[in-house]
Amino acid sequence: MRSVFLYFAGDRLSTAELTAACLDGHLVGLGEGFIPADTIETASLRAASLAELLGTQLAATHESAAWVHGIADDPPARHRVQRTTPRRLHEPVGRRFVYRDPQIPDHDLVTIGGVRVTSAPRTIVDLARSADGAPALLTRWAREDVDAVRAAGKWVQDSHRIPHRRVAIERIDAALRTT
Numbered sequence: 001m002r003s004v005f006l007y008f009a010g011d012r013l014s015t016a017e018l019t020a021a022c023l024d025g026h027l028v029g030l031g032e033g034f035i036p037a038d039t040i041e042t043a044s045l046r047a048a049s050l051a052e053l054l055g056t057q058l059a060a061t062h063e064s065a066a067w068v069h070g071i072a073d074d075p076p077a078r079h080r081v082q083r084t085t086p087r088r089l090h091e092p093v094g095r096r097f098v099y100r101d102p103q104i105p106d107h108d109l110v111t112i113g114g115v116r117v118t119s120a121p122r123t124i125v126d127l128a129r130s131a132d133g134a135p136a137l138l139t140r141w142a143r144e145d146v147d148a149v150r151a152a153g154k155w156v157q158d159s160h161r162i163p164h165r166r167v168a169i170e171r172i173d174a175a176l177r178t179t
Helices: 015-023 043-048 062-068 120-129 135-144 146-158 165-177
Strands: 027-030 033-036 058-060 079-083 097-100 109-112 115-118
Touching (some): 015 033, 043 062, 043 109, 043 115, 058 062, 062 079, 062 115, 120 135, 120 146, 120 165, 135 165
Antiparallel strands (some): 058 079, 109 115
């Protein structure tokens, strides 16, 4: 069930009406939707704002998942998504997201706001393995939830067959040293 606090273009209001409400100060943008200006932004609302983009076969990963978990202040310009189903998808194409095909195992996913998102430890490992390593996000995560970063360190230590494992271990250790 969709939140009554979320508005999407073409649902209850047109794009023009939503934009006018933003200009009047009644609504603000949140992810792929809009919420009343006085609504408290929660992880559940952030995730639910991605429901139309993700559907039932995709999960938010990397920076998108960090935003849903509340570590990143702003959503990424293009969301990072990955399939959750065992069956390969006809590769989805969109300007609003970057799609990765490998299936994410169910044990690495959580459901927030009716949307599937990578768990905090999996998100931390994905960020640590990425090209830039997202050092600011990893450091912030270590300051705000050191247990999740430690769980990510254990997760990557126990996983012997993942790409960029050594780099991830080094980056997670560096984030833990900042606390």
